[in-house]
Amino acid sequence: MDEEASVLVVGGSLVGLTASVLLGRHGVPHLVVERHRGTAIHPRAAAFHQRTLEIYRSAGLQAAVEQAAEREFVQNGAIMAVDRLAGKELAWFYRDVNHGVEHLSPARRIFITQIGLEPVLRDCAAGLGSDLRYATEMTGFTQDEEGVTAVIRPRDGGAERRVRARYMIAADGAHSPVRKALGIPMAGRGDFAQCFTIYFRADVRELLRGRNLSVVYVNQPGLLAFFRFSITADAGFLAVFRTDDSGAGHDEARCAALVRAALGVADDYPVEIENVQLWTAAANTAAAFRQGRVFLAGDAAHVMPPTGGFGGNTGVADVHNLVWKLAMVLDGRAGPALLDSYEAERRPIAALTVEQAYRRYVDRVDPTLPADGLESTLSDTGLELGAVYRSGAVVPDAGDDGARLEEPETPSGRPGTRLPHLWIDQDGAKVSTLDLAGEGFVLLAGAQGQAWTAAAERLGLPAHRVQDAGFRAAAGLADEGALLLRPDAVIGWRSRTAAADPDSMLAEALRRLSGR
Ligand SMILES: Cc1cc2nc3c(=O)[nH]c(=O)nc-3n(C[C@H](O)[C@H](O)[C@H](O)COP(=O)(O)OP(=O)(O)OC[C@H]3O[C@@H](n4cnc5c(N)ncnc54)[C@H](O)[C@@H]3O)c2cc1C
8 A cells, every 4th residue: 555544535625625624633644635736716605604614713713714704805795686786786685694693603604715715724734734635636446344445646647546544535526526436326406507607807896886795696587697796896706597598608708798787887898707617506415425434525415506605614514523523433532333423414404405505596596496395495594503413423302303403593502403602701711612612522511510520520521610601591501400512512412400420421421422
């Protein structure tokens, strides 16, 4: 064997790089191979949700990501619809994407392109010792009981090398060669629009009329599309979902005409076309997120239309869910059964998110699409922050009602949900409750939970007593109660009150959570 790594990550774009940062934080030796020569050259994802920023916060990256975002966009913009940018306003989905959600999280929703974000992730991963290889393709793999053997090839010449890894993460995008090689089918609404993104330069300052617009849907009889503009208001892209001359090709003249129509300007208005990218709008989820020692994450596991900005965010949440489990299994803190919880937790929420992105596509873009069995719109905050996981890595409360989402405004603290955010004073510092998550399980007890913290200490488990009265209500605990927080800041177990034998109760909960 030429090389060895604990984890091989195939694909070093948004999701692969995030996996690399998180693996690095957990001290897991890994190799990332990416076919492209560097980080993203097209903006693509830009709307990043609070949960994603919480994940980057946990990796010490919140400030760096926010600073990079400020360089690209005026933050806290609107999401709205027009007939033409210069014309009639049709709907406002958000006047300010952060209005009313600031208190739910220590992080804000931000706008940053993949061009801006990926170098921050790359530099962080490299600083953590990650082995990132650009211009390197994974050309084939096999797996057995013990691990995965993959062949990698430098694009610019040089010999093929064989890599042996204990596990592989396929973050290789919507066309995922790994998923195809495993024979895992996709199911859902299928492909429903041949779309393209036009990158252009044009002065839109006057047309914006002082409005801070992050995403502008354009809805005209012959054109369904959305705009994003650069911070300098002299460039942007128009992502085109549908036109009434769909067979017309993507030449410069036609693309400039579409941009002018969407802007609502005259035929001679200066518009320079920089680039055009073709893509397919689809809403599909992989039938399985795992086969043996190979895990699918990001677009490899689910594809959805960009309406709602869920695609990349869902992929980041996938690897955040997976990496701590791999880290614990690899160093023996958990049994291999813990890894079964990845698909059990992520697949249902990803499938729900795919359907909800499709719902938003039907509502905002194309009401003529089939809507059989399509649920009505669920709240953005519920989808972004309120997943309820059920798996072997959660010890559920008795009498589970089966809810898939919870509104973060009214958290219950039930196991399987993200710990609600509160600013608290902890040992003299102002921190978010989410900052209390660690590299392993952590016990959080109420103000009178000394019996729990003492039991945790006997088990060698980090423990905090949280004095803040708000914590009790948010986590659904009495002052004498306690919960176990997983490394991903999801509540794994709780005892609402004191217990007769906290030592054995805690030991049993830990045993279950760690797949033993
Ligand atoms: C117009 C548009 C707007 C969008 N807006 C948003 C948004 O606002 N918010 C949001 O969250 N999402 C958005 N998305 C979706 C988002 O772009 C994707 O979900 C995200 O980029 C997926 O990231 P990924 O890392 O899973 O896959 P990709 O970005 O597709 O990366 C896969 C990588 O794997 C590499 N690769 C593949 N096979 C191999 C191999 N064999 N060896 C080596 N490397 C390989 C590829 O080169 C590629 O770089 C948008 C998408 C579009 C099209």
